[in-house]
Amino acid sequence: MDVLGDLLGGFATALQPQYLLYAAIGVTLGTLVGVLPGIGPAVTVALLLPLTYAFDPIGAFIMFAGIYYGGMYGGSTTSILLNTPGESASIVTALEGFKMAKAGRAGAALATAAIGSFVAGTVSTIAITFLAPTVAGIAVTFQPADYFALMVLAFVSVTALVGRSILRGAISLFVGLFVGLIGIDVLSGQARFTFGVPELLDGLNIVVVAVGLFAVGEAFYVASRMRHDPEVTPLKGKVGMTGEEFRRSWRPWLRGAAIGFPLGSLPAGGAEIPTFLSYNVEKRLSKHREEFGHGAIEGVAGPEAANNAAFSGVLVPLLTLGIPTSATAAVMLVAFQVYNLQPGPLLFQNSPDLVWALIASLYIGNVMLLVLNLPLIRIWVKILEIPRPVLYSGILVFATLGVYTASNSLVDVLIMYAIGVVGFFMRRFDFPVGPVILGVILGPLLEAQFRRAVSISQGDLSVFITRPFSLALLVIAAAVLVVPYLPRLIALVRGDRTPKDRLDFGDMDD
Amino acid sequence: MIPSLRGPLVAAVVVIGLGVVVLVGTTAIAQAGGYSPVGPTAIPLVVGLAILVLGLLFLGRATIRPDRDLADRMAEEDRATHWPTPTLLGAALLGYAFALAPLGYILATAAFLPLTARIMGSARPRRDVAVGVGLAVVVYFGFTEGLGVRLPAGVLDSVLP
Numbered sequence: 001m002d003v004l005g006d007l008l009g010g011f012a013t014a015l016q017p018q019y020l021l022y023a024a025i026g027v028t029l030g031t032l033v034g035v036l037p038g039i040g041p042a043v044t045v046a047l048l049l050p051l052t053y054a055f056d057p058i059g060a061f062i063m064f065a066g067i068y069y070g071g072m073y074g075g076s077t078t079s080i081l082l083n084t085p086g087e088s089a090s091i092v093t094a095l096e097g098f099k100m101a102k103a104g105r106a107g108a109a110l111a112t113a114a115i116g117s118f119v120a121g122t123v124s125t126i127a128i129t130f131l132a133p134t135v136a137g138i139a140v141t142f143q144p145a146d147y148f149a150l151m152v153l154a155f156v157s158v159t160a161l162v163g164r165s166i167l168r169g170a171i172s173l174f175v176g177l178f179v180g181l182i183g184i185d186v187l188s189g190q191a192r193f194t195f196g197v198p199e200l201l202d203g204l205n206i207v208v209v210a211v212g213l214f215a216v217g218e219a220f221y222v223a224s225r226m227r228h229d230p231e232v233t234p235l236k237g238k239v240g241m242t243g244e245e246f247r248r249s250w251r252p253w254l255r256g257a258a259i260g261f262p263l264g265s266l267p268a269g270g271a272e273i274p275t276f277l278s279y280n281v282e283k284r285l286s287k288h289r290e291e292f293g294h295g296a297i298e299g300v301a302g303p304e305a306a307n308n309a310a311f312s313g314v315l316v317p318l319l320t321l322g323i324p325t326s327a328t329a330a331v332m333l334v335a336f337q338v339y340n341l342q343p344g345p346l347l348f349q350n351s352p353d354l355v356w357a358l359i360a361s362l363y364i365g366n367v368m369l370l371v372l373n374l375p376l377i378r379i380w381v382k383i384l385e386i387p388r389p390v391l392y393s394g395i396l397v398f399a400t401l402g403v404y405t406a407s408n409s410l411v412d413v414l415i416m417y418a419i420g421v422v423g424f425f426m427r428r429f430d431f432p433v434g435p436v437i438l439g440v441i442l443g444p445l446l447e448a449q450f451r452r453a454v455s456i457s458q459g460d461l462s463v464f465i466t467r468p469f470s471l472a473l474l475v476i477a478a479a480v481l482v483v484p485y486l487p488r489l490i491a492l493v494r495g496d497r498t499p500k501d502r503l504d505f506g507d508m509d510d
Numbered sequence: 511m512i513p514s515l516r517g518p519l520v521a522a523v524v525v526i527g528l529g530v531v532v533l534v535g536t537t538a539i540a541q542a543g544g545y546s547p548v549g550p551t552a553i554p555l556v557v558g559l560a561i562l563v564l565g566l567l568f569l570g571r572a573t574i575r576p577d578r579d580l581a582d583r584m585a586e587e588d589r590a591t592h593w594p595t596p597t598l599l600g601a602a603l604l605g606y607a608f609a610l611a612p613l614g615y616i617l618a619t620a621a622f623l624p625l626t627a628r629i630m631g632s633a634r635p636r637r638d639v640a641v642g643v644g645l646a647v648v649v650y651f652g653f654t655e656g657l658g659v660r661l662p663a664g665v666l667d668s669v670l671p
Contacts, residue, residue, distance in 0.1 A: 190550045413610075
C-alpha cells in the first residue's frame, strides 16, 4: 500500500506539464541519437548527459529516463533497417528483423519491436515498482564485503559471458580499472597515475571516456571501412501489423519480458543473455520454425521485449545497490553523481521524491515512446538515409560539443580524441568496449568497499569468505568463469571430438 | 607466424607496456601513514600485475598459440581498411580542437564538417558546406541562447549578439 502511495506521489510530480515536456524531449532526443548507426544507448546517454545539467535533478532524471528508453528503441530501428546493431542486445533483433525488412515487411518488424518494447517496458516498470523498495530494504544490511563480492560477480559475468574472448574481455576490464584509478585516492589523499598533469588530479571524466571510446572510436572505425557501406532497406508499406502478426507477437512479448526482467535485475546482468535466450525459446516454441532465419516475427518480438525488460531490470541494482551492471547503467550512475546523489539503499530513504518521480517517469516514458514513435517512424528512417560521410562528421561535431560544453577544456577534448583512437584499435582487434566503461566506473567503488571491508576486519582478508553471502557470490562468480566452457567440457565427456565453440553472447557495446 | 596477427602482436606489446607503466606508477604513489590496513597502492599493484599477465597471455595467442578466429577476422579487417581515411580524420579533429577557441565555434564547425565529409568520401561539397554552416549556427544559438551554455564566439565576437 505504501508503495502505491509513493508511486502516486511520483506521478503527481512527473505529470506536471514541464516534466511531461522534458520526458517528451528526452524520448525524442534519445531516439534521434539512438537511431544513428553504431551509436548505442550508452553513447546516447553519455552524449546527452551535458544537456541535462541545465535542469533541476528531478527534471534531469525524468529527461534521462526518456533518453534511456528512446536510445534503446532507436537501436532496434537501426538493426532492423540497416543490420548494424548499435549495441549487442540488438544483434538478435537484426537477425530476423533485417530479413523481414528485406522481404518488404519492415513496417511489421518495426511495429512489433515498438509495441513489444512498450509491453515489456511497462511490465518491468511495474516489477521495479514493487521489487526495488524490497531490495533496497534488504540491501541496508549489506556489509562492504558483500558489496565487494557483488561487484566482483558483476565484473566476472560481464567479462566472461560477453564477447568472443574472455582474455580480451579481461584486458578491456583491467584497462578500465586502471583508468578508474587515475586521480586523487579519496581515502588517503594520494595522487595516483597523474604523471604530473594537474588536469588528471580529478580523474578522467567519464563522459570523455565514454564518448571517446564509443562515438569517436566508432567514427574512426566506420571511416576506415567506408568502402563497405551497408544500405538502408527502404521502408515500404504501412507501419503496423496484421491481425495474424499480432497474434504471433503477443506471447513472445510477454515471454520476452518474463525472461528479460529477472536476468536484467540480477547484479550480473546485461541485456545480451536474455535476448539470446528469448530468441532460442521463441524458435523452439514457434509453429513457424521454418521461418526462423528468413524473417520470423517472433524472432523480433521476443528478443526486443527481452531487451527492453532487461534494460529496465538493470535499474534495480543501479537504484538499490548503486551497482551498474551495463555500460549504459554506468553512465547513468555518473549522472547521479553529478547531482551529488549516491544510488543505493539509502537513496530510497534520503530522496524518495526523486526516486518515485523517476519510477513514475519510466511509465510515462514508455507510453510516450509508443505514442511518439509509431507515427514518427518514417522520420527516424529518414535519418538513416543521411549520407554516411555527413552523418559521421556530424557525430564527431556532437561528440566534441558534448565534451567541450561539459568541461570547457581543450585538454579534455584532446584526451577524448586520443581515447577515440584507442577505441578504433579495440574495434579492429575485437576487444569489447563495454567492460572498459564498467571498469572505470565500478573500479573506484570496488576499491573503496574492499578497503572498507578490510579496515572493519582489521586487516583480515578472510572477511570475504567467512560471510556466507559474500562467499556465495564469490562462488557463483567462479562458476560463471567456467560456464562458457561447458559445451566444450560436455563434448569432451561425451567423447565428441568435433571442436565446440565456447558460448558467447556478442560484444557488450550497449 | 600468421601475417594477419601482426596487429594483435603490437597490441599485446602495448598492453604489456601499459602493465609495466602501471607497476612503475604504483611505486611512485606515496604510502600514507599506517592507519589503514590496505593503502592506496594495493589495488594498483593488482591491476598492474593483471594487465601485465593478461598482456603476456595475449602475446602468446598472437604468436606461439595463434588465435585462428582472430587471425581470420584480422585478415578481413586488413582487406577492408583504407588507412588514409582515419589518419586524415585524426588530423582534421586535431585542427578542429585547436581552432575552436581562436576561430570560434561557428566558423570552426562550419569548416570542419564539410572537410571531414570530404575525407570520408563525400562528393557533394556544396551540400556539405550548407549542412556545416546550418548545423554550426543552430547549435551555437541553441546552446548559448536556449540552454545558456557558453560556446566560444572567436573572430565573430564583435558581430554576434
